[in-house]
Amino acid sequence: MEEPANLEIHKKLCVQCEAIIAASGKFCPACGARQIAASVLSVENRWILLKQAALFYSIHIVVCAVSKFVSFFDTLMWELVTVVVLWIASVAFFTDKWTENKRLFNWRSFSWPKLAAYLAIAMTGAVLVHYSVGWLNITLFSKDEHYYIFAGNKVLNTITVIFFTAITPAIFEEIGFRGYLLNTLLKVADAPQAIYISAFLFAIIHLSFISLFWLIPFAIFQGYMRLKEDTLWYGIFFHFAFNLTGCIFELF
Amino acid sequence: MESPELTVAPTTAQRCETCYKDVSPDDAFCQSCGYPLKGTEQEQKAFRLQHDFRNIDLFAFNSKIKKASNALYYLSGIFVVSGLIIYFVNTTAENAVAVLITNLILAMVFLALAGYSKKKPLACIISGLCLYAIIVILNAIVDPITIVSGIFFKIVVIGFLINGLKSALEVEKIKKENNLS
Numbered sequence: 064m065e066e067p068a069n070l071e072i073h074k075k076l077c078v079q080c081e082a083i084i085a086a087s088g089k090f091c092p093a094c095g096a097r098q099i100a101a102s103v104l105s106v107e108n109r110w111i112l113l114k115q116a117a118l119f120y121s122i123h124i125v126v127c128a129v130s131k132f133v134s135f136f137d138t139l140m141w142e143l144v145t146v147v148v149l150w151i152a153s154v155a156f157f158t159d160k161w162t163e164n165k166r167l168f169n170w171r172s173f174s175w176p177k178l179a180a181y182l183a184i185a186m187t188g189a190v191l192v193h194y195s196v197g198w199l200n201i202t203l204f205s206k207d208e209h210y211y212i213f214a215g216n217k218v219l220n221t222i223t224v225i226f227f228t229a230i231t232p233a234i235f236e237e238i239g240f241r242g243y244l245l246n247t248l249l250k251v252a253d254a255p256q257a258i259y260i261s262a263f264l265f266a267i268i269h270l271s272f273i274s275l276f277w278l279i280p281f282a283i284f285q286g287y288m289r290l291k292e293d294t295l296w297y298g299i300f301f302h303f304a305f306n307l308t309g310c311i312f313e314l315f
Numbered sequence: 316m317e318s319p320e321l322t323v324a325p326t327t328a329q330r331c332e333t334c335y336k337d338v339s340p341d342d343a344f345c346q347s348c349g350y351p352l353k354g355t356e357q358e359q360k361a362f363r364l365q366h367d368f369r370n371i372d373l374f375a376f377n378s379k380i381k382k383a384s385n386a387l388y389y390l391s392g393i394f395v396v397s398g399l400i401i402y403f404v405n406t407t408a409e410n411a412v413a414v415l416i417t418n419l420i421l422a423m424v425f426l427a428l429a430g431y432s433k434k435k436p437l438a439c440i441i442s443g444l445c446l447y448a449i450i451v452i453l454n455a456i457v458d459p460i461t462i463v464s465g466i467f468f469k470i471v472v473i474g475f476l477i478n479g480l481k482s483a484l485e486v487e488k489i490k491k492e493n494n495l496s
Contacts, residue, residue, distance in 0.1 A: 090349035092342035097349060106484045113441075113480070124449055132456045252487070256438040263442045267449055272417055275424075 109251045115156075116247045119239070122152045123268050131270055139223070146231055153239030160246070167242055167295045181288070181297050182304045189308035192277045221314055229310050233303035240265045240282075241289045241298050258286035281305070332359075333366055373489055376482035380436045383479020386472045387429035387443045394422035421450070436483035444476045 075086050079096035090097055104112075130136045130145040157164055240261055248257035262282035266275055289298050331338050331345040331352065338345050343353045348366070351358045398418025402411050425443060432439035451469065455462040 085346060088346035090344050090346055092339070092344050092346050095344035095349055095351060106481075106488055109484050110481065113484075120445060121448075124445075124452055128449070128452050128456055132453065251484070252437050256435055259435075260438050260441050263438075264445055267446055270449070270453070272420060275420075 104250055112247050112251055116244055116251075119152065119156045119244065120264060120268075123149065123239075126152075127268055127270055142227065146227065146235075149239070150231070150235045153235045153243065156243040157238050160243075164242060164246060167246075167289075167293070170294050170296045172292045172294060173296070178297065178300060181301045184284075185301045185304035186308045188277075188281065189305045189312075193309060193312045196273055196277070224314060225307065225310055229303055229306040232306060233299050236265070237285075237289075237295050237298045237302055241285055242295055245286055245289060254290060258283060258290065262286055333363060369489060373486065376486045376489075379482035380432070380440075380479045380486065382475045383436070383440050383443075383482075384429045384432035386475040386479070387425050387432060387439070390443070390447060390472060391422045391425035391429060394418045394425065398422070421446075432479075436479065437487060440476055440480045440483055444473070444480065447472065447476070 074083050075088075075098075076082070077084055077091035077094060077096060078098055080091060080094040082091055082093040084091055084093075084098070088098060126145055126148050130141065135141075136145070244264065245257060245261045248260050251257070252260065262279055262285075265282040266278035269278055285298050285301065288301065289295065329337055329340070331348060331350050333350040334345065334348040336345065336347040338352060344351055350362055350366075354362070395418065398415050401418070402415040405411055424446065428439040428443045428446075432443075451462065
Protein backbone atom coordinates (compact mmCIF):
# COMPACT_ATOMS: atom_id res chain seq x y z
CA MET A 64 0.00 0.00 0.00
CA GLU A 65 1.40 3.32 -1.01
CA GLU A 66 0.33 6.47 0.77
CA PRO A 67 -1.19 9.20 -1.46
CA ALA A 68 1.43 11.58 -0.04
CA ASN A 69 4.16 9.45 -1.63
CA LEU A 70 2.48 9.73 -5.01
CA GLU A 71 4.55 11.59 -7.53
CA ILE A 72 3.02 14.56 -9.28
CA HIS A 73 2.62 12.70 -12.60
CA LYS A 74 0.62 9.85 -11.08
CA LYS A 75 -3.06 9.56 -10.21
CA LEU A 76 -5.49 6.99 -8.81
CA CYS A 77 -7.96 5.02 -10.91
CA VAL A 78 -11.53 6.28 -10.45
CA GLN A 79 -12.81 2.70 -10.06
CA CYS A 80 -10.18 0.50 -8.35
CA GLU A 81 -7.75 3.17 -7.03
CA ALA A 82 -4.73 1.56 -8.70
CA ILE A 83 -1.88 3.99 -9.32
CA ILE A 84 -1.69 5.10 -12.96
CA ALA A 85 0.12 7.74 -14.99
CA ALA A 86 -1.56 11.16 -14.94
CA SER A 87 -1.86 11.06 -18.74
CA GLY A 88 -3.43 7.57 -18.73
CA LYS A 89 -6.91 7.40 -20.22
CA PHE A 90 -7.61 3.85 -18.99
CA CYS A 91 -6.70 2.00 -15.83
CA PRO A 92 -4.07 -0.69 -16.59
CA ALA A 93 -5.45 -2.92 -13.80
CA CYS A 94 -9.24 -2.82 -14.30
CA GLY A 95 -9.63 -1.13 -17.71
CA ALA A 96 -11.96 1.62 -16.43
CA ARG A 97 -12.04 4.82 -18.49
CA GLN A 98 -10.61 7.80 -16.60
CA ILE A 99 -12.88 10.73 -17.44
CA ALA A 100 -12.51 14.13 -15.86
CA ALA A 101 -15.72 15.09 -14.08
CA SER A 102 -16.02 18.27 -16.13
CA VAL A 103 -16.43 16.56 -19.52
CA LEU A 104 -20.09 16.82 -20.51
CA SER A 105 -21.98 14.57 -22.89
CA VAL A 106 -22.69 15.69 -26.44
CA GLU A 107 -26.41 16.14 -25.62
CA ASN A 108 -25.64 18.40 -22.66
CA ARG A 109 -23.21 20.48 -24.68
CA TRP A 110 -25.75 20.78 -27.50
CA ILE A 111 -28.34 22.11 -25.01
CA LEU A 112 -25.79 24.65 -23.71
CA LEU A 113 -25.08 25.75 -27.28
CA LYS A 114 -28.79 26.17 -28.01
CA GLN A 115 -29.15 28.32 -24.90
CA ALA A 116 -26.19 30.44 -25.99
CA ALA A 117 -27.79 30.71 -29.45
CA LEU A 118 -30.96 32.12 -27.83
CA PHE A 119 -28.89 34.68 -25.91
CA TYR A 120 -27.08 35.66 -29.09
CA SER A 121 -30.23 35.79 -31.25
CA ILE A 122 -31.80 38.27 -28.82
CA HIS A 123 -28.70 40.42 -29.19
CA ILE A 124 -28.66 40.19 -33.00
CA VAL A 125 -32.32 41.12 -33.41
CA VAL A 126 -32.28 43.97 -30.87
CA CYS A 127 -29.02 45.45 -32.18
CA ALA A 128 -29.99 45.12 -35.85
CA VAL A 129 -33.44 46.64 -35.36
CA SER A 130 -32.22 49.52 -33.21
CA LYS A 131 -29.41 50.33 -35.62
CA PHE A 132 -31.08 49.94 -39.01
CA VAL A 133 -34.76 50.82 -38.52
CA SER A 134 -35.01 54.60 -38.53
CA PHE A 135 -38.21 54.52 -36.44
CA PHE A 136 -36.09 53.49 -33.43
CA ASP A 137 -33.62 56.34 -33.85
CA THR A 138 -34.85 58.31 -30.84
CA LEU A 139 -33.18 58.55 -27.46
CA MET A 140 -36.20 56.87 -25.86
CA TRP A 141 -35.80 53.78 -28.03
CA GLU A 142 -32.07 53.82 -27.46
CA LEU A 143 -32.82 53.53 -23.76
CA VAL A 144 -35.34 50.73 -24.36
CA THR A 145 -32.72 48.83 -26.43
CA VAL A 146 -30.13 49.20 -23.72
CA VAL A 147 -32.55 48.03 -21.02
CA VAL A 148 -33.61 44.97 -23.06
CA LEU A 149 -29.96 43.98 -23.53
CA TRP A 150 -29.28 44.52 -19.81
CA ILE A 151 -32.17 42.27 -18.89
CA ALA A 152 -31.00 39.60 -21.35
CA SER A 153 -27.40 39.66 -20.07
CA VAL A 154 -28.36 39.67 -16.39
CA ALA A 155 -31.04 37.00 -16.86
CA PHE A 156 -28.73 34.56 -18.63
CA PHE A 157 -25.92 35.27 -16.18
CA THR A 158 -28.04 34.78 -13.07
CA ASP A 159 -29.63 31.63 -14.50
CA LYS A 160 -26.42 29.90 -13.39
CA TRP A 161 -25.83 32.23 -10.44
CA THR A 162 -24.26 29.65 -8.13
CA GLU A 163 -21.43 28.91 -10.55
CA ASN A 164 -21.17 32.39 -12.07
CA LYS A 165 -21.14 34.50 -8.92
CA ARG A 166 -17.46 33.77 -8.27
CA LEU A 167 -16.66 35.97 -11.27
CA PHE A 168 -17.58 38.96 -9.11
CA ASN A 169 -14.82 38.07 -6.66
CA TRP A 170 -11.69 40.13 -7.09
CA ARG A 171 -9.02 38.09 -5.34
CA SER A 172 -6.30 39.04 -7.83
CA PHE A 173 -6.86 42.77 -7.22
CA SER A 174 -3.73 44.90 -7.40
CA TRP A 175 -3.32 48.60 -8.20
CA PRO A 176 -0.32 48.20 -10.54
CA LYS A 177 -2.13 45.54 -12.55
CA LEU A 178 -5.27 47.65 -12.82
CA ALA A 179 -3.20 50.67 -13.87
CA ALA A 180 -1.40 48.57 -16.49
CA TYR A 181 -4.68 47.30 -17.96
CA LEU A 182 -6.13 50.82 -18.01
CA ALA A 183 -3.01 52.10 -19.78
CA ILE A 184 -3.29 49.32 -22.40
CA ALA A 185 -6.98 50.17 -22.89
CA MET A 186 -6.33 53.89 -23.37
CA THR A 187 -3.39 53.35 -25.73
CA GLY A 188 -5.51 50.92 -27.72
CA ALA A 189 -8.37 53.40 -27.92
CA VAL A 190 -6.06 56.16 -29.17
CA LEU A 191 -4.60 53.89 -31.86
CA VAL A 192 -8.06 52.71 -32.89
CA HIS A 193 -9.39 56.27 -33.03
CA TYR A 194 -6.76 57.43 -35.50
CA SER A 195 -6.75 54.27 -37.64
CA VAL A 196 -10.56 54.01 -37.79
CA GLY A 197 -10.92 57.69 -38.63
CA TRP A 198 -8.48 57.20 -41.46
CA LEU A 199 -10.17 53.99 -42.71
CA ASN A 200 -13.66 55.51 -42.57
CA ILE A 201 -12.60 58.52 -44.58
CA THR A 202 -10.60 56.62 -47.19
CA LEU A 203 -12.87 53.62 -47.68
CA PHE A 204 -16.38 54.68 -46.88
CA SER A 205 -16.05 58.49 -47.06
CA LYS A 206 -18.05 59.25 -43.95
CA ASP A 207 -17.27 60.66 -40.57
CA GLU A 208 -19.59 59.67 -37.76
CA HIS A 209 -20.18 61.80 -34.71
CA TYR A 210 -22.49 61.84 -31.75
CA TYR A 211 -24.84 64.81 -31.55
CA ILE A 212 -27.82 63.84 -29.47
CA PHE A 213 -28.40 67.07 -27.58
CA ALA A 214 -26.64 69.41 -29.95
CA GLY A 215 -27.68 72.43 -27.87
CA ASN A 216 -26.72 71.27 -24.39
CA LYS A 217 -23.12 70.23 -24.08
CA VAL A 218 -23.25 68.93 -20.49
CA LEU A 219 -26.37 66.83 -21.03
CA ASN A 220 -24.92 65.56 -24.28
CA THR A 221 -21.67 64.54 -22.57
CA ILE A 222 -23.47 62.72 -19.77
CA THR A 223 -25.73 60.84 -22.19
CA VAL A 224 -22.91 59.79 -24.48
CA ILE A 225 -20.75 58.61 -21.60
CA PHE A 226 -23.68 56.72 -20.10
CA PHE A 227 -24.63 54.99 -23.35
CA THR A 228 -21.18 54.27 -24.76
CA ALA A 229 -18.88 53.93 -21.76
CA ILE A 230 -20.69 52.90 -18.58
CA THR A 231 -23.46 50.53 -19.66
CA PRO A 232 -21.56 48.57 -22.34
CA ALA A 233 -18.63 48.11 -19.97
CA ILE A 234 -20.82 46.50 -17.33
CA PHE A 235 -23.41 44.60 -19.33
CA GLU A 236 -21.34 43.44 -22.28
CA GLU A 237 -18.83 42.04 -19.82
CA ILE A 238 -21.53 40.25 -17.83
CA GLY A 239 -23.17 38.95 -21.02
CA PHE A 240 -20.20 38.05 -23.21
CA ARG A 241 -17.24 37.49 -20.88
CA GLY A 242 -19.53 36.26 -18.11
CA TYR A 243 -22.38 34.14 -19.42
CA LEU A 244 -21.29 33.39 -23.00
CA LEU A 245 -17.64 32.62 -22.33
CA ASN A 246 -18.50 30.46 -19.32
CA THR A 247 -20.97 28.46 -21.40
CA LEU A 248 -18.51 28.05 -24.28
CA LEU A 249 -15.80 26.87 -21.88
CA LYS A 250 -18.03 23.89 -21.08
CA VAL A 251 -18.51 23.17 -24.78
CA ALA A 252 -15.02 23.69 -26.20
CA ASP A 253 -11.43 24.02 -25.00
CA ALA A 254 -10.25 27.40 -23.66
CA PRO A 255 -8.60 28.84 -26.83
CA GLN A 256 -11.62 27.96 -28.98
CA ALA A 257 -14.03 29.33 -26.38
CA ILE A 258 -12.13 32.63 -26.17
CA TYR A 259 -11.97 32.91 -29.93
CA ILE A 260 -15.68 32.12 -30.47
CA SER A 261 -16.84 34.58 -27.82
CA ALA A 262 -14.52 37.23 -29.30
CA PHE A 263 -15.77 36.71 -32.85
CA LEU A 264 -19.41 36.79 -31.77
CA PHE A 265 -18.76 39.90 -29.69
CA ALA A 266 -17.05 41.61 -32.63
CA ILE A 267 -19.71 40.91 -35.25
CA ILE A 268 -22.60 41.95 -32.98
CA HIS A 269 -21.32 45.54 -33.27
CA LEU A 270 -22.52 45.42 -36.90
CA SER A 271 -19.66 47.53 -38.13
CA PHE A 272 -17.21 46.36 -40.72
CA ILE A 273 -14.42 48.73 -40.05
CA SER A 274 -14.49 47.88 -36.36
CA LEU A 275 -13.98 44.14 -36.97
CA PHE A 276 -10.23 44.41 -37.36
CA TRP A 277 -9.72 45.89 -33.89
CA LEU A 278 -12.75 44.41 -32.10
CA ILE A 279 -11.56 40.81 -32.53
CA PRO A 280 -8.10 41.37 -30.95
CA PHE A 281 -9.74 43.57 -28.29
CA ALA A 282 -12.23 40.82 -27.38
CA ILE A 283 -9.60 38.06 -27.49
CA PHE A 284 -7.49 40.07 -25.06
CA GLN A 285 -10.54 40.61 -22.85
CA GLY A 286 -11.37 36.90 -22.88
CA TYR A 287 -7.79 35.96 -22.08
CA MET A 288 -7.72 38.51 -19.24
CA ARG A 289 -11.00 37.19 -17.83
CA LEU A 290 -9.62 33.60 -17.80
CA LYS A 291 -6.24 34.57 -16.41
CA GLU A 292 -7.56 36.79 -13.61
CA ASP A 293 -10.77 34.78 -13.05
CA THR A 294 -12.77 37.94 -12.41
CA LEU A 295 -15.01 40.24 -14.44
CA TRP A 296 -13.76 43.43 -12.76
CA TYR A 297 -10.55 43.97 -14.74
CA GLY A 298 -12.58 43.48 -17.91
CA ILE A 299 -15.21 45.99 -16.79
CA PHE A 300 -12.60 48.65 -16.00
CA PHE A 301 -10.62 47.88 -19.17
CA HIS A 302 -13.75 48.17 -21.30
CA PHE A 303 -14.81 51.37 -19.52
CA ALA A 304 -11.40 53.03 -20.02
CA PHE A 305 -11.34 52.00 -23.68
CA ASN A 306 -14.83 53.32 -24.45
CA LEU A 307 -14.36 56.47 -22.36
CA THR A 308 -11.21 57.38 -24.29
CA GLY A 309 -13.18 56.88 -27.51
CA CYS A 310 -15.99 59.11 -26.16
CA ILE A 311 -13.58 61.89 -25.27
CA PHE A 312 -12.29 61.91 -28.85
CA GLU A 313 -15.82 62.03 -30.22
CA LEU A 314 -16.96 64.81 -27.91
CA PHE A 315 -14.05 67.23 -27.77
CA MET B 316 11.82 -14.57 -12.55
CA GLU B 317 12.58 -11.13 -13.87
CA SER B 318 15.48 -11.92 -16.19
CA PRO B 319 13.39 -13.57 -18.99
CA GLU B 320 11.19 -10.49 -19.22
CA LEU B 321 14.18 -8.24 -19.61
CA THR B 322 15.53 -10.29 -22.49
CA VAL B 323 12.25 -10.04 -24.45
CA ALA B 324 12.75 -7.75 -27.43
CA PRO B 325 11.01 -4.44 -26.67
CA THR B 326 9.24 -4.24 -30.03
CA THR B 327 5.97 -6.22 -30.23
CA ALA B 328 5.62 -7.10 -26.56
CA GLN B 329 5.86 -3.47 -25.40
CA ARG B 330 3.31 -1.96 -27.76
CA CYS B 331 -0.46 -1.99 -27.75
CA GLU B 332 -1.84 -3.87 -30.76
CA THR B 333 -4.67 -1.39 -31.28
CA CYS B 334 -3.19 2.06 -30.76
CA TYR B 335 0.55 1.21 -31.02
CA LYS B 336 1.38 3.19 -27.88
CA ASP B 337 4.00 1.86 -25.43
CA VAL B 338 2.64 -0.39 -22.68
CA SER B 339 4.30 -1.94 -19.65
CA PRO B 340 4.33 -5.76 -19.33
CA ASP B 341 2.46 -5.52 -15.98
CA ASP B 342 -0.56 -3.78 -17.51
CA ALA B 343 -3.74 -5.77 -18.00
CA PHE B 344 -5.21 -2.93 -20.08
CA CYS B 345 -3.59 -0.36 -22.37
CA GLN B 346 -3.50 3.02 -20.61
CA SER B 347 -4.11 4.92 -23.84
CA CYS B 348 -7.00 3.06 -25.46
CA GLY B 349 -8.22 0.48 -22.90
CA TYR B 350 -7.29 -2.56 -25.02
CA PRO B 351 -7.42 -5.75 -22.87
CA LEU B 352 -3.75 -6.75 -23.19
CA LYS B 353 -4.18 -9.81 -20.99
CA GLY B 354 -7.80 -10.53 -21.89
CA THR B 355 -9.10 -13.59 -23.71
CA GLU B 356 -9.05 -13.71 -27.49
CA GLN B 357 -12.80 -13.06 -27.52
CA GLU B 358 -12.46 -9.96 -25.36
CA GLN B 359 -9.72 -8.64 -27.61
CA LYS B 360 -11.82 -9.30 -30.72
CA ALA B 361 -14.84 -7.54 -29.20
CA PHE B 362 -12.68 -4.56 -28.30
CA ARG B 363 -11.28 -4.29 -31.82
CA LEU B 364 -14.79 -4.48 -33.30
CA GLN B 365 -15.95 -1.63 -31.05
CA HIS B 366 -12.86 0.32 -31.98
CA ASP B 367 -13.65 -0.14 -35.68
CA PHE B 368 -17.23 1.02 -35.16
CA ARG B 369 -15.94 4.16 -33.49
CA ASN B 370 -13.70 4.81 -36.46
CA ILE B 371 -16.68 4.40 -38.81
CA ASP B 372 -18.59 6.95 -36.69
CA LEU B 373 -15.61 9.26 -36.80
CA PHE B 374 -15.53 8.97 -40.58
CA ALA B 375 -19.25 9.83 -40.86
CA PHE B 376 -18.90 12.84 -38.54
CA ASN B 377 -15.85 14.08 -40.40
CA SER B 378 -17.68 13.93 -43.71
CA LYS B 379 -20.47 16.10 -42.21
CA ILE B 380 -17.85 18.58 -41.03
CA LYS B 381 -16.43 18.54 -44.56
CA LYS B 382 -19.87 19.44 -45.93
CA ALA B 383 -20.11 22.33 -43.46
CA SER B 384 -16.72 23.68 -44.49
CA ASN B 385 -17.74 23.31 -48.15
CA ALA B 386 -20.82 25.39 -47.31
CA LEU B 387 -18.48 28.07 -45.94
CA TYR B 388 -16.41 28.00 -49.15
CA TYR B 389 -19.64 28.27 -51.11
CA LEU B 390 -20.74 31.33 -49.11
CA SER B 391 -17.38 32.93 -49.75
CA GLY B 392 -17.81 32.44 -53.49
CA ILE B 393 -21.40 33.73 -53.43
CA PHE B 394 -20.29 36.96 -51.75
CA VAL B 395 -17.56 37.58 -54.33
CA VAL B 396 -19.94 36.94 -57.25
CA SER B 397 -22.87 38.93 -55.87
CA GLY B 398 -20.56 41.79 -54.87
CA LEU B 399 -19.16 42.01 -58.40
CA ILE B 400 -22.63 41.78 -59.99
CA ILE B 401 -24.01 44.57 -57.76
CA TYR B 402 -20.95 46.67 -58.47
CA PHE B 403 -21.10 46.37 -62.24
CA VAL B 404 -24.90 46.75 -62.45
CA ASN B 405 -24.85 50.14 -60.75
CA THR B 406 -21.34 51.49 -60.95
CA THR B 407 -22.71 55.01 -60.74
CA ALA B 408 -24.36 54.52 -57.33
CA GLU B 409 -22.70 56.40 -54.52
CA ASN B 410 -22.20 53.33 -52.31
CA ALA B 411 -21.14 50.96 -55.11
CA VAL B 412 -17.53 50.78 -53.93
CA ALA B 413 -18.57 50.41 -50.30
CA VAL B 414 -20.90 47.49 -51.18
CA LEU B 415 -18.15 45.82 -53.19
CA ILE B 416 -15.59 46.20 -50.39
CA THR B 417 -18.10 44.93 -47.81
CA ASN B 418 -18.84 41.85 -49.92
CA LEU B 419 -15.15 41.15 -50.51
CA ILE B 420 -14.36 41.44 -46.79
CA LEU B 421 -17.24 39.05 -46.01
CA ALA B 422 -15.95 36.64 -48.65
CA MET B 423 -12.49 36.76 -47.11
CA VAL B 424 -13.86 36.09 -43.62
CA PHE B 425 -15.83 33.07 -44.86
CA LEU B 426 -12.80 31.84 -46.80
CA ALA B 427 -10.63 32.06 -43.70
CA LEU B 428 -13.26 30.24 -41.61
CA ALA B 429 -13.61 27.51 -44.24
CA GLY B 430 -9.87 27.04 -44.53
CA TYR B 431 -9.36 26.82 -40.80
CA SER B 432 -12.43 24.61 -40.20
CA LYS B 433 -10.40 21.41 -40.61
CA LYS B 434 -8.29 22.29 -37.60
CA LYS B 435 -10.88 23.93 -35.36
CA PRO B 436 -14.27 22.85 -36.74
CA LEU B 437 -16.35 23.94 -33.74
CA ALA B 438 -15.03 27.52 -33.61
CA CYS B 439 -15.16 28.06 -37.38
CA ILE B 440 -18.63 26.61 -37.91
CA ILE B 441 -20.16 28.58 -35.01
CA SER B 442 -18.54 31.78 -36.29
CA GLY B 443 -19.66 31.16 -39.87
CA LEU B 444 -23.22 30.32 -38.83
CA CYS B 445 -23.58 33.43 -36.65
CA LEU B 446 -22.06 35.72 -39.27
CA TYR B 447 -24.39 34.33 -41.93
CA ALA B 448 -27.41 34.70 -39.62
CA ILE B 449 -26.51 38.35 -38.99
CA ILE B 450 -26.15 39.03 -42.72
CA VAL B 451 -29.52 37.42 -43.50
CA ILE B 452 -31.25 39.38 -40.71
CA LEU B 453 -29.67 42.70 -41.69
CA ASN B 454 -30.61 42.21 -45.34
CA ALA B 455 -34.15 41.36 -44.28
CA ILE B 456 -34.37 44.57 -42.24
CA VAL B 457 -33.11 46.75 -45.08
CA ASP B 458 -35.17 44.95 -47.70
CA PRO B 459 -37.70 42.34 -46.39
CA ILE B 460 -38.00 40.60 -49.76
CA THR B 461 -34.41 39.30 -49.49
CA ILE B 462 -35.40 36.77 -46.83
CA VAL B 463 -37.48 34.84 -49.42
CA SER B 464 -34.99 35.12 -52.28
CA GLY B 465 -32.89 32.01 -52.46
CA ILE B 466 -34.69 30.54 -49.45
CA PHE B 467 -33.86 26.99 -50.56
CA PHE B 468 -30.17 27.82 -50.77
CA LYS B 469 -30.27 29.48 -47.34
CA ILE B 470 -31.96 26.49 -45.70
CA VAL B 471 -29.45 24.06 -47.26
CA VAL B 472 -26.44 26.14 -46.14
CA ILE B 473 -27.76 26.56 -42.60
CA GLY B 474 -28.66 22.86 -42.48
CA PHE B 475 -25.14 21.83 -43.48
CA LEU B 476 -23.64 24.19 -40.90
CA ILE B 477 -25.86 22.92 -38.06
CA ASN B 478 -25.15 19.28 -38.94
CA GLY B 479 -21.45 20.08 -39.09
CA LEU B 480 -21.67 21.75 -35.69
CA LYS B 481 -23.24 18.67 -34.09
CA SER B 482 -20.64 16.43 -35.72
CA ALA B 483 -17.86 18.69 -34.47
CA LEU B 484 -19.11 18.14 -30.90
CA GLU B 485 -19.14 14.36 -31.46
CA VAL B 486 -15.67 14.33 -33.02
CA GLU B 487 -14.18 16.35 -30.18
CA LYS B 488 -15.66 13.90 -27.70
CA ILE B 489 -14.37 10.83 -29.57
CA LYS B 490 -10.93 12.39 -29.95
CA LYS B 491 -10.79 13.19 -26.25
CA GLU B 492 -11.82 9.64 -25.34
CA ASN B 493 -9.38 8.02 -27.76
CA ASN B 494 -6.47 10.20 -26.76
CA LEU B 495 -6.15 11.41 -30.33
CA SER B 496 -6.17 15.16 -29.77
